[in-house]
Amino acid sequence: MPQVTGYAPGWPTWAELASPDVEASNAFYCGLFGWYAYTVTIPGLADYEIFTLGDVQGPAVGGMQALADDAQPASWTCYFRTENLRASVDTVVRMGGQELMPPTDISNLGRMALCSDPEGADFAFWLPGTLKGAGVADEPSTVCWVELACRDLEGARRFYGEVFGWRAVDRDYYSPYYTNFKVGDWSVAGMLSLDELWTPDYPAHWMPYFWVEDCDASTARAAELGARVRLPPTDIKPGRFAMMTDPAGARLALITPEPGDRAEIRTRP
Known part of the structure; x- marks a missing residue:
């Protein structure tokens, strides 16, 4: 599939790993998929790892951050594109889900919110800035x-x-x-x-x-x-x-x- 330049509302756009050991997770995923990983410093937030295909110049395929609480389990979070972040979160709550993290600016990369559905499955919304989402999908290692x-x-x-x-x-x-x-x-x-x-x-x-x-x-x-x-x-x-x-x-x-x-x-x- 050609490199992706944008996503329509409702489409999955990004996958993010929360890990208790960023260095060990880098070794696992780079060893399994041949990814490269580099660190982005985000003012006011923890450092963020970007996984790419090939090298630092390759298209982004996902992200990783360290777990904020060691009591939380490691997990992948699936992000979905929205046009109206506040309205999407309000719909989640109206339909019986929960707002776990309110709409938050991630530097100039975009704006996100973390929610869960009525059974407790976590997912996130993404309103893009400079990061539109994964730069490539539907091909090996993505x-x-x-x-x-x-x-x-x-x-x-x-x-x-x-x-x-x-x-x-x-x-x-x-x-x-x-x-x-x-x-x-x-x-x-x-x-x-x-x-x-x-x-x-x-x-x-x-x-x-x-x-x-x-x-x-x-x-x-x-x-x-x-x-x-x-x-x-x-x-x-x-x-x-x-x-x-x-x-x-x-x-x-x-x-x-x-x-x-x-x-x-x-x-x-």
């Missing part, structure tokens, strides 16, 4: 999908339909309860059920999928680097994928997508 795992599927459909204007379409991929969320004709995110295969106390969550050229080899490499594989490489209609937690416990998935034109695949009815 985020190519984001997915919500929850229990109240109908409630999530209503919530995210109001918040982002998403249209829900049923699929028969990995489980009989899989949903694609669409903006117009484009599939932008997915949702699966936390069914009996998950423990009753497993929390609802958003998770990024990273494109890899060989799911089996990349999963083995992740394990060598300290990841815990939760679901080994498995074939589904969209490709071959695996789920894992990184050495600090943050959830992520790897996928080698099915061959074909990405625009055609994303715009399937």
